[in-house]
Amino acid sequence: TTANHSGFFVYKDADSGFNHGFPSGIFTSNNGIFPYQITIDTACLDDPANTTIGCYPASDTTHFDASRGTVMRISFPFMPDDSYWAGLNIEDPQDWGVLSAAGACGVTVTCNGYDLTGATALEFDIRSPTGIAHVQFGLSPCTQNTFMTLPASPSYTHVTIPLDGSTLGCTPDLTDLTIIFTVVAKGPSVPATILLDNIQFTPAPNRQVSNPEANSLPLSNQTFGVVPLLPTVASSQNMFPPDQVNRNVAAIYESSIAILALLKVGDLPDAERIANAFDYALRHDNHGDPIPVAKDGSVGLHNAYESGDIGLLNGQLGQSATPEAGDIRLAGFSCNKQSPTGYCLDLDGATGGNNAWAMVALLMTYEATGNVTYLNDSITIGNWIYGNLTDATGTGYAGYYNGYPDQGVPPPKPLNLGKSTENNADIFAAFTLLSQIEAGLGNATAKLLWSTRAEIAGNFVMQMFDSVKGRFWAGTVNPVISGPGFCPDLSTAKPNGDVINKCDFLDSNSFTALALAGSQTYSGQIDWTRPLLYVLNLSGSDRFEQEVAAAATSFSGFDLVPAPPDTGIAWEFTGQMSGACYYVNAANAPSSNPQLQSCAQSYLEQVSDAQLMAPFGDGLGLPAATLQNGNTTPLSCLQTPFQNICQRVGLAATGWAIFAEQHLNPLIGKPAAVAPVSGPGQTTTYGSSFTNPLVV
Incomplete structure (x- = not known):
């Protein structure tokens, strides 16, 4: 919850949501050393026994690193003497050096820099599996006064560079940084490699607390360092390691759970940090992959966002629909040819159930703080659920549809016409809570509106009860879909295409009990x-x-x-x-x-x-x-x-x-x-x- 507010990483792990900048600025002395000769691997799984590149090979599927995660490898070619050099800038936006030289900044793309005021040092861990005689570090436009010598070693050394100019060639202006880390190697007599980890500015710059773009959602799952799968051909058979897929996923369901747990122990500041990230996300959807807006203009939340800064510092080029500066960052992972962009989106869709959990969390934060922003955000999400997901056919089981698909399905995202018992139970709980709060505020019309909308969900849930076995069915599905989790009973088909899915899921029973067992309307029905x-x-x-x-x-x-x-x-x-x-x-x-x-x-x-x-x-x-x-x-x-x-x-x-x-x-x-x-x-x-x- 506090990680993004208490630190500013340039690099933490491959695809970490806490990373900032792009390792896209390769430069050389232009005297026979070419950019393609410098190789970069931001997902190196450290192998202390490897004395060439220091990483496990791409074919390795057995090792993982629960401590360091992944590290960044930079390998330099042989250079004849000290007049030859090469380096890398980590910069934002991606390819800033090229864009700036072409005059594109402010024309075709924003080139906003980071304001890192408040930081006093640049720190990182480093080792070299090969040894390297001359290497220096810094940030634009300042590098160290002297070159470092790194002996070959399986162990890391921690480096701290003060930003006051005492060890740099100048004192950097921290108010508008586009190049936030620089490494330069000079004249290695043999091919040389360095491994970098935990590159960060300390203490955390002021922006991490004051800038709304630095609001963040907590990571949903811990991940370890693994050798990633980076396929050269896209295929549905590609099996990506979960540690690769989940690296930066911050799901709104888990974030909502975190809010409720924090409120339970009285930690209002941390609960509000997450609620503020919800508020930002609701108002800054990604132009490259937006969720369909309801007819009344209401919007919902994606199933997940990228951890770390909730908002993009700069827009992104190279896509048919272009994300803009300030847009939310979507969760995903580097996947090479699996995606045209090289980045596979994860949980970028939207469901009624996940949005209902966000409503509950926001409403409870409103109740605890009195901040009406959270109430208004909940109403917006509720109107989006009702406007976009209601089954208004009148010829089925009614209720609310599942929502919109994940996995980067391009806009306009199609509506999934299946319905989930568990999701409808969540929606019932959220709408009921909103109705109760409106009643407490003396808004009788709004109370009735939300209780009526809640009953749409509750009535669907009760139709899914199997009175013979005493269980709740999973919901309704498209009968032509097959596979695990799909058990359509064609005898239950309705004119609108609804068919009951009779598969067993634990949460179809637990969530329904938690949401409906104590309600006035449904407590006595079963x-x-x-x-x-x-x-x-x-x-x-x-x-x-x-x-x-x-x-x-x-x-x-x-x-x-x-x-x-x-x-x-x-x-x-x-x-x-x-x-x-x-x-x-x-x-x-x-x-x-x-x-x-x-x-x-x-x-x-x-x-x-x-x-x-x-x-x-x-x-x-x-x-x-x-x-x-x-x-x-x-x-x-x-x-x-x-x-x-x-x-x-x-x-x-x-x-x-x-x-x-x-x-x-x-x-x-x-x-x-x-x-x-x-x-x-x-x-x-x-x-x-x-x-x-x-x-x-």
Whole structure:
């Protein structure tokens, strides 16, 4: 949450959202040394045993670096003597040197510079696997007074360059920097390589706090350094390592969870930082890949953004639709020929469910701070959901459509006419909370408007209830789509094309219970213990409940979908089930269900064990998944129909662990009074302890 405000990295890791600038400014002495002879690899996986380039080869799929991540490799050719030199500028915009020389700055592209006022030093880590006699560093237009000599070494040296001119050839003007890092090598007698990491200005420049473009969303998942896949031919069969794909993903669902968790512990400043990034994103969509706007002008949020600065410093050329300076940065990863731009977008679409979570987070921030901006942003998003996603055909199951696709589908993005039970439950919760807040403000018309819109979602959810098995179906789908996660029942077809998807998903049951079980309209329509008991009791060859052994410890939890025993545990959904069991059991007071009571307590204990002992944990957050034997390969992820849940510390898993431990139902905006419940051998007081206490 605070990483982007407390630091300014030029380079942290390949595709890190915290990076600034582009390594595009290669220059030489023009006396027989050519730019193509200088090679750059921004995704080097450090191999201390390699004494040539210091990196694992491109074919390596077995190693990962959980400590340093990736590093930047710069390799220089042999040069006859000291009159030969070559270097690299990291600059913004990309190819600034070429653009500036061509007179394009301010004409075809902006060439805004960074204001790094407040920083006093440039710092980085460096080593050379080959050794290099003469190398110097700096920033435009100032480089070090003397050249450094780096002996061949497997270890890094930390370098600090004061920006006061004491070790530089001049004192740099920090108010408008386009070249933010320079490296120059002179006359290496043999081909030489340097490896750089953690290039940063310290302390953080003032802009990281004062500039709205530096607002940021938290990373969704930890990633490790791996050798990336950089295909020379685009193919749907290319399997990119998750650590490569997820490097800078800051999803709005996880960011919303973070806001709610921060509000729970009273950390308003950090919660507002994320809410302010939502506000910025809502008003600065990317011109190269916009979300369709509603007829009334309302807009929604993308499923994810790039971590680090939320806004672009400069526009970007080379695309049919051009992102402009100040536009939001979209999550993605370097993928070479897989994309025409060499950059594959990730989670650039928009769903009603994810936007509903952002609404809940913004509304709760409004309740905690009184800042009406967050209320207005929630209303804007709600109007976008209603305007763009409502099924108005009148010949189907009604409800709200899923939204717009990811993976860089070009604008205008087509509407996905499937519907998700879980997404509609989220929308019901968000619209209900907005209705309650409008009622508290005395806005009777708005209260009725949002409660009516909420019922569109709630009524859809209830139509997805399987009264025979006591579960909720996944939603509706296009019947011609096949594959994991699609189980269309053609007997349920409606004239508008709606067909019920009868696949099992845990969150189709947990989210619906959390969102609807306590509502006035739906609390009495079904026995709300049934969806949770269905998840708990499903047995046979495939089941939700999982047990795995890893790190000399046995763990119990849940998969998102029914799977063979010993497949793996998704800790987000384990925390979710613990919280849902607690909430529904309390809401049914005084009729306690022993199985739900046991579920709430036992799986909370498992979550606690995972925090401390699961492989790839850090003792603070929770790994998103744990696999049998703690699989330690780079591709160690739990496979589900629509996502890979990896053994990396994840914000969603951590957030739901907090909710479970705090007995917090994040989808409830107003407290519901319930009576104490006595269970076997204990007496536990339920009530406002499991509702959100932040509502004022």
